[in-house]
Amino acid sequence: MFYCAIIGDIIGSRKLEDRQEVQTKFLAMAEKANKLYQSEIASPFTVTIGDEFQVLLKCSHVAPKVIDFVKREMASVELVFGVGIGEIVTDINPKLAIGMDGPAFHFARNAIEQAKKKKPKIIYKSDSAGMCMINSLNYFIESCTERRTKRQKQVLEYLRQDLTQEAIAHELGIKQQSVSDIIKLSYLSEVEDAKRTISFYLKDIDHCKK
Incomplete structure (x- = not known):
């Protein structure tokens, strides 16, 4: 095993x-x-x-x-x-x-x-197989997350707590569109896609090694 x-x-x-x-x-x-x-x-x-x-x-x-x-x-x-x-x-x-x-x-x-x-x-x-791909994706994720500003990290933490964009905007005293822009600039979608790809590769490895 x-x-x-x-x-x-x-x-x-x-x-x-x-x-x-x-x-x-x-x-x-x-x-x-x-x-x-x-x-x-x-x-x-x-x-x-x-x-x-x-x-x-x-x-x-x-x-x-x-x-x-x-x-x-x-x-x-x-x-x-x-x-x-x-x-x-x-x-x-x-x-x-x-x-x-x-x-x-x-x-x-x-x-x-x-x-x-x-x-x-x-x-x-x-x-x-797949370790080089996983490590390359981790490098990409790390590069994206290290560039995030304090405000971007704050907004993403609120998202992790399941707050809506409207609720985050109210909490921070900014417009909802500003929250949306902050999320886009944080590369959240791209990072989550990379994480899903890593998960896919690892699940495939687990399946093959059973």
């Missing part, structure tokens, strides 16, 4: 003035994520080396949602992720994501080391 290993790391964590606060926030995030994605997790979020953490998922198509959740919850710090898809050759540890071995973790380790050196900050690796 194939699994999806995710290894994440906080960039420059040792230089953070509020490192203890960040670590406390991470532990709270991990507990929340382990509950939210309980049915999808084979081995839960676990802090490993320094400020690295890892989790083992049952299916790879869940990885983008899990990573997006971590990024939202830990928005105050810069993160990198390595995602590996492959077999686990040891017994699965259902309590901690440590003490396991196999290609899934080897790919994830290789991926995060690459992500620490160059973009994108989320890299997928596997012996399956």
Whole structure:
């Protein structure tokens, strides 16, 4: 059976003035994520080396949602992720994501080391086809999101909370057309299309590897 290993790391964590606060926030995030994605997790979020953490998922198509959740919850710090898809050759540890071995973790380790050196900050690796496409799409998504202004991020957060454009306009004291223009300039549609394509590829991999 194939699994999806995710290894994440906080960039420059040792230089953070509020490192203890960040670590406390991470532990709270991990507990929340382990509950939210309980049915999808084979081995839960676990802090490993320094400020690295890892989790083992049952299916790879869940990885983008899990990573997006971590990024939202830990928005105050810069993160990198390595995602590996492959077999686990040891017994699965259902309590901690440590003490396991196999290609899934080897790919994830290789991926995060690459992500620490160059973009994108989320890299997928596997012996399956489609990894180059997925990583190229992640690069595109990252480039679009990094260009977003504070106002664009604010509007998109309201959208994520299911507010209508009219409600957002009222909240910000601007016209509805201005909200629409802000959304277009944030490349939301293009980013969502890229995310759907990644999900399609990962679901196909999950189907083929069953």
